[in-house]
Amino acid sequence: MSAGHILTANLLLTGDVVFLTPAGDWSVRADEARFAETEDDVAVLKAAEAKAVAANIVVSTEIIGAEKTQVGVWPTRNREQIRAKGPTVHEAFGNQARFDLSAFEGA
Amino acid sequence: MVANAHQIDFRDVEPAEWTHCETATQAAQTAFPVLPADELSSYFELNDVNSVALGVRLSPDTEVEALADRLDQIALIEVDFPAYTDGRGYSQARVLREHMGFQGELRAVGDVLIDQLRFMKRCGFDVAVLADHVDPDDAEAALKRYGVWYQPAADDRPPAHRLRRFVQNWEI
Amino acid sequence: MYQYDNFDKQAVRERAADFRDQVERRIAGKLSEDEFKPLRLQNGLYLQLHAYMLRVAIPYGLLSAKQMRKLAHIARTYDKDYGHFTTRQNIQYNWIKLVDAPDILDELASVEMHAIQTSGNCIRNISSAQFAGVAADEVEDPRPWCELIRQWSTFHPEFAFLPRKFKIAVNASPADRVGVKLHDIGITITRNAAGERRFEVYAGGGQGRTPMIGKLMRDDIEAHHLLSYLEAILRVYNRYGRRDNKYKARIKILVHETGEDKFREEVDAEWRKIEGGPVDADIAEFGRIADYFTAPAYDTEAQVDAHKARAAMDPAFAAWVRHNTLAHKVPGYKAVTISLKPHDGIAGDATSDQMDAVADLSENFGFGEIRVTHAQNLVLPDVRDADLPALYDALFAQGLGTANQGLLTDMIVCPGLDYCALANARSIPVSQKIAKRFDDMDRLQDIGEVKLKISGCINACGHHHAGHIGILGVDRKGTENYQILLGGSAEEDTSLAKILGRGFDEDGTVDAIETIIDVYKAQRQDGENFLATYRRIGAEPFKEAVYGG
Ligand code: SF4
Numbered sequence: 001m002s003a004g005h006i007l008t009a010n011l012l013l014t015g016d017v018v019f020l021t022p023a024g025d026w027s028v029r030a031d032e033a034r035f036a037e038t039e040d041d042v043a044v045l046k047a048a049e050a051k052a053v054a055a056n057i058v059v060s061t062e063i064i065g066a067e068k069t070q071v072g073v074w075p076t077r078n079r080e081q082i083r084a085k086g087p088t089v090h091e092a093f094g095n096q097a098r099f100d101l102s103a104f105e106g107a
Numbered sequence: 108m109v110a111n112a113h114q115i116d117f118r119d120v121e122p123a124e125w126t127h128c129e130t131a132t133q134a135a136q137t138a139f140p141v142l143p144a145d146e147l148s149s150y151f152e153l154n155d156v157n158s159v160a161l162g163v164r165l166s167p168d169t170e171v172e173a174l175a176d177r178l179d180q181i182a183l184i185e186v187d188f189p190a191y192t193d194g195r196g197y198s199q200a201r202v203l204r205e206h207m208g209f210q211g212e213l214r215a216v217g218d219v220l221i222d223q224l225r226f227m228k229r230c231g232f233d234v235a236v237l238a239d240h241v242d243p244d245d246a247e248a249a250l251k252r253y254g255v256w257y258q259p260a261a262d263d264r265p266p267a268h269r270l271r272r273f274v275q276n277w278e279i
Numbered sequence: 280m281y282q283y284d285n286f287d288k289q290a291v292r293e294r295a296a297d298f299r300d301q302v303e304r305r306i307a308g309k310l311s312e313d314e315f316k317p318l319r320l321q322n323g324l325y326l327q328l329h330a331y332m333l334r335v336a337i338p339y340g341l342l343s344a345k346q347m348r349k350l351a352h353i354a355r356t357y358d359k360d361y362g363h364f365t366t367r368q369n370i371q372y373n374w375i376k377l378v379d380a381p382d383i384l385d386e387l388a389s390v391e392m393h394a395i396q397t398s399g400n401c402i403r404n405i406s407s408a409q410f411a412g413v414a415a416d417e418v419e420d421p422r423p424w425c426e427l428i429r430q431w432s433t434f435h436p437e438f439a440f441l442p443r444k445f446k447i448a449v450n451a452s453p454a455d456r457v458g459v460k461l462h463d464i465g466i467t468i469t470r471n472a473a474g475e476r477r478f479e480v481y482a483g484g485g486q487g488r489t490p491m492i493g494k495l496m497r498d499d500i501e502a503h504h505l506l507s508y509l510e511a512i513l514r515v516y517n518r519y520g521r522r523d524n525k526y527k528a529r530i531k532i533l534v535h536e537t538g539e540d541k542f543r544e545e546v547d548a549e550w551r552k553i554e555g556g557p558v559d560a561d562i563a564e565f566g567r568i569a570d571y572f573t574a575p576a577y578d579t580e581a582q583v584d585a586h587k588a589r590a591a592m593d594p595a596f597a598a599w600v601r602h603n604t605l606a607h608k609v610p611g612y613k614a615v616t617i618s619l620k621p622h623d624g625i626a627g628d629a630t631s632d633q634m635d636a637v638a639d640l641s642e643n644f645g646f647g648e649i650r651v652t653h654a655q656n657l658v659l660p661d662v663r664d665a666d667l668p669a670l671y672d673a674l675f676a677q678g679l680g681t682a683n684q685g686l687l688t689d690m691i692v693c694p695g696l697d698y699c700a701l702a703n704a705r706s707i708p709v710s711q712k713i714a715k716r717f718d719d720m721d722r723l724q725d726i727g728e729v730k731l732k733i734s735g736c737i738n739a740c741g742h743h744h745a746g747h748i749g750i751l752g753v754d755r756k757g758t759e760n761y762q763i764l765l766g767g768s769a770e771e772d773t774s775l776a777k778i779l780g781r782g783f784d785e786d787g788t789v790d791a792i793e794t795i796i797d798v799y800k801a802q803r804q805d806g807e808n809f810l811a812t813y814r815r816i817g818a819e820p821f822k823e824a825v826y827g828g
Contacts, residue, residue: 013306014376015330056308060326060700077757079696082705083328087697089625089707093359093374094329167522192317192400194440198517201437206552222301222318229436242309245300252297255290257430258506259557260437267286267430268564 006033006066006073007045008080009058017083018058020048026058028095030084031072031104036063071103113243114236115250117228117262120212125162125183134158141185144169151177164216167195171202178209186232188217197230204231204261221246225253231261280341280648281426281571283391290433291388294395298322299381306378321401321439323371323394324380327700331375334397335387337651339407339425339449340368344638344647349390351634357383362634364619364627366691366742367446368406368651369397373698395433400441402432402513406448408456409616409652412572413660415608418470421451423569424505431506431561438513442520443528445513446485457653458769460484460493461745463530464512466505469498478505482512482542483534486739490775491531494539496546503555503562510558511550515542574609575646578663581611585665596671598720599682604667611664617657617674618681618689622714625707626692627655636677644670654691656684687729687796688714691742695735695752696759702735704752704759709733712789717796726796728808732767745769747810748795749776750788761788765795765821766813779818780826791825798824 007020008030018026019033027033036042045063052058065076075081085101086094095101125139131149134140141162142150150161162183165171174181184203186196196215203209215227215235224246227235237246256266283291298318305315319325323334335350342350350370354362357379358372365371375383387393396403405425412420428447432438438445448457451468459465465481478500484493500508512530519537521527534542553559590597604613617637620626629637641649641659644666650658662670674680683689690713693699695706710733717723732746736753743749749764760782767776783791796809798821803812813821 010326010330012312013378015326015374017329053312056306059312078759079328079702082696086329088705089697089711191314192440193522194400194438194517195522197437197440198514201514220314221304222297223439225434226436226439245304245309249297249300252300253293253434255286255293256436257290257433258435258561266561267290268561268567271284271286271567272563 001067001069002037003065003067003076004035004037005042005045005063006030006035006075007049007061007063008033008075008083009049009052009061012056012059019084020045020052024048026052029099030066030075030080030095031101033066033073035066035068035073037068074104112236112239113241113246114234115224115243115246116234118233120233123160123183127164134161141183144174147174147177151180165196165199167193167199169199171199171207174203175207178207181209181211183212183214184209185214185216188215188219188223191218191220191223197226200227200230200232201261221249224250229256229260229262229264280343281338281422281568287391288388291384291391291393291395294322294393294434295381295384295388298384302377302381317399317440319380321396321399322380322384323369323397324375324377325398325700327373327694327698328696328702329698330373331377331380332371332373332698333375333380333383333394334365334369334371335392335394336397336404337369337392338429339405339411339422340409340651340653341411341422342649342651343390344641344649346390346392347634347638347641347649349386349392351631351638353383353386354634355631361628361630363625363694364629364651364655364657366653366655366693366740367404368409368653369404370651373694398444400443400445401439402435402441402445402447405429405432406446406457406462406653408450408452409650409656409658410456410605410614410660411451411650412574413607413609413612413614414452414454414456415606416454417452417608418468419451419476420569420572421449421468423565423572424451424466424468425449426568426571427506427561427565428509430564431509431558435513438517441513441517442522443525443530445516445530447509453771455769455771455773458484458742458745458773460773461486461490461742461769462493464509465493471499476502478502478508480508480512482546483531483539484773485529485531486742486744487529488526488737488739489529489531490739490744491535492773492775493531494534494542496543502565503559504550505559506561507553507556507559508546508550510553511546514549515545519545575648575661577609577612577661581609581663582665583611585611585663586667589668595682595720596668598724599671599680600667602682602686602724603684604662607661609661613662613664613667615659615662615667615670616652616684617659617679618683619656619679620683620689620714621678621681622683622688622718623711624678626690626710629657633677633679636673637679640670640673643673654689656689682720683723685728685730686723687717687726687731688723689730690714691730691732691746693734693741695733695741699735699740701738702752703737703754704735704761706733706735706741706750706752709750709752709761709785709788712785713792716789716793726800726809728810729796730768730810731792742769743767744775745773746776747808747813748792750792751778753782755782758784760784763788763791763795763825765818766810768810777818780822794824795821 734741
């Protein structure tokens with residue numbers, strides 16, 4: 001397990017929670033996020049952030065703490081885990097309803 | 108004055124070549140100076156004044172009441188909106204117009220964007236100088252979009268309730 | 280209820296068109312997010328944890344059946360089939376797309392609704408008593424005054440960029456059902472010794488991170504000076520309210536720092552300049568507006584207590600009548616509270632189907648009018664006693680028949696960290712665990728009236744300061760933690776709750792609540808409710824029981 005960072009945001013047009021992927025697009029899945037371990041990696045996230053904000057693609061960007069385990073990348077903070085999954089009181093909504101995220105239960 | 112800044116005229120005003128001055132002495136040698144409000148008392152103490160007309164620039168915390176004695180000698184008041192979210196300038200304008208009877212030109216400057224213009228117009232401004240990046244066509248279009256107001260203010264627009272008394276079966 | 284004329288219709292259409300243009304400019308990059316955010320907020324559009332959230336205004340909590348159906352339609356078409364009724368008597372949708380927002384505003388405009396000034400640093404929706412117009416103890420119907428203030432405050436050109444948000448509430452009975460002293464301005468309509476109408480105006484109350492009780496500014500405002508007096512307060516606030524620190528920008532801080540008396544003098548000085556001027560001429564509107572609030576055609580033959588036979592044989596129904604109905608000024612009628620607090624649900628949430636059902640019921644058992652309460656419930660104001668059994672059955676079938684109005688499980692709960700971008704902790708799960716722990720109607724009835732209010736952060740949208748029991752979610756080193764407060768009230772005996780001691784995790788909180796209730800039950804005397812016992816015995820016995828001696 002290693003600690004690092006990922007870039008998250010909301011899409012301007014829809015408000016959807018998204019994460020920057022290694023390919024440079026935006027995915028709704030946190031486990032597909034580009035994982036930044038070094039300062040240089042974080043600089044790449046920052047550059048992508050500035051570019052996407054300037055292009056009016058995303059809003060409310062934030063570089064957040066994340067961990068990489070065998071099952072994948074996942075945000076560290078409770079708040080960000082809720083964003084990644086959906087409301088804990090409505091299992092029918094958010095990513096938890098669309099994808100199998102059981103590997104990240106209690107993460 | 109930024110020569111190419113776009114301005115929106117809510118009312119017809121006399122055009123003049125206003126120049127911003129930092130000090131009273133500088134202003135005294137300028138035909139159409141615009142002086143910060145806190146320089147005003149020094150300006151009126153000078154003997155050698157060659158200005159044709161005087162303009163004053165307010166900051167949001169200027170007490171407009173302090174201008175009362177000199178108001179008839181002021182031709183232009185610029186109300187500064189350092190950030191468009193700072194709404195003090197609207198009250199300054201209404202107090203100047205409605206309590207103090209200021210008749211000169213009232214001008215909104217600073218972070219003046221599109222969606223504040225309709226409020227400025229109603230608070231008694233004659234002119235709004237748009238921030239550099241604002242598209243004047245968008246500004247004109249947005250300003251035309253509103254026809255209904257609910258409350259009296261510093262303009263002469265009758266509020267809805269007054270129109271209601273005269274207009275029956277009013278159709279749009 | 281009030282009906283829009285062509286001016287009002289045009290105003291909301293213009294607003295919807297303007298917002299469409301703002302959204303287009305934002306998407307085209309002509310407005311930056313910093314420039315756009317205050318604009319979208321003034322139209323009730325937030326960016327929350329998972330998506331945009333749209334807050335729709337329900338002026339003073341009053342809805343027609345047609346409007347309720349439109350709200351259901353919006354939930355179904357643009358959201359995930361539900362909406363959340365708020366403590367400011369509004370509704371909010373949690374899963375809105377920016378690109379859909381202009382269409383939603385058009386839909387709202389078609390039924391005389393809007394999202395104007397439901398957020399942002401401006402004058403917000405005017406709130407009022409949910410039983411306005413039907414409560415027996417009212418000196419008059421406050422709603423025409425609310426509508427007058429609503430119109431005056433809508434697009435007010437001077438007050439669109441105040442230091443901070445501004446909330447006004449109007450009450451018109453000795454019982455305070457709006458939290459008069461917990462608003463930026465609270466108004467109570469009264470009668471003076473000579474029987475003439477007077478307005479008591481309080482300013483500087485509020486919750487949030489620095490809760491304060493509003494100060495009485497004047498108790499002698501006459502009707503034809505109401506608007507000028509409000510305008511004077513707002514002008515002083517707009518000019519002198521703090522703008523250097525967001526957390527000190529509410530009017531309560533200005534009143535506090537200036538001093539109550541000096542603030543009153545400043546307002547009076549401003550007021551003298553505008554009193555009787557053009558803004559007061561708006562009072563000419565009052566008669567026109569008041570005509571919309573005349574009493575509906577009540578059944579003069581309505582049989583009093585026609586529900587008693589069913590109540591005698593059905594204790595669950597009897598309990599519902601006891602807790603969820605209120606005496607009506609017209610004999611043979613009741614005002615019915617529809618609980619949006621089922622023990623397995625989410626406080627204030629209603630599905631599209633439930634909204635449609637309530638709309639139908641409001642027509643079948645009333646005059647097609649619905650109220651939203653600040654406690655996040657709904658009210659059908661005009662139900663004949665004879666119709667109560669059928670209404671109860673219909674509500675029950677929709678999961679809306681919980682008989683807990685005013686009881687422990689009728690909690691006010693903010694969205695918390697499940698939805699809210701500002702939250703420190705989740706509010707809903709802890710409320711659900713409490714509801715589960717106390718899921719026994721006999722036990723709840725035995726405990727009696729308790730106002731439990733939960734906020735997921737210090738912003739206090741869940742009114743924890745004003746709860747008999749308040750719960751405040753905090754973040755303690757990355758984990759959710761809950762502080763318990765006791766002794767608050769938002770009613771005529773307004774008081775602010777005090778923190779009991781160190782916080783608990785979710786389960787610990789539920790245990791502590793149970794302990795607190797046990798202390799109350801052991802200590803209560805002659806029919807005292809929770810708050811009365813707390814006020815008599817103080818916090819100590821509760822502290823001892825919760826934290827050990
Ligand atoms: S109290 Fe805090 S967590 Fe709850 S809705 Fe308000 S801001 Fe969000």
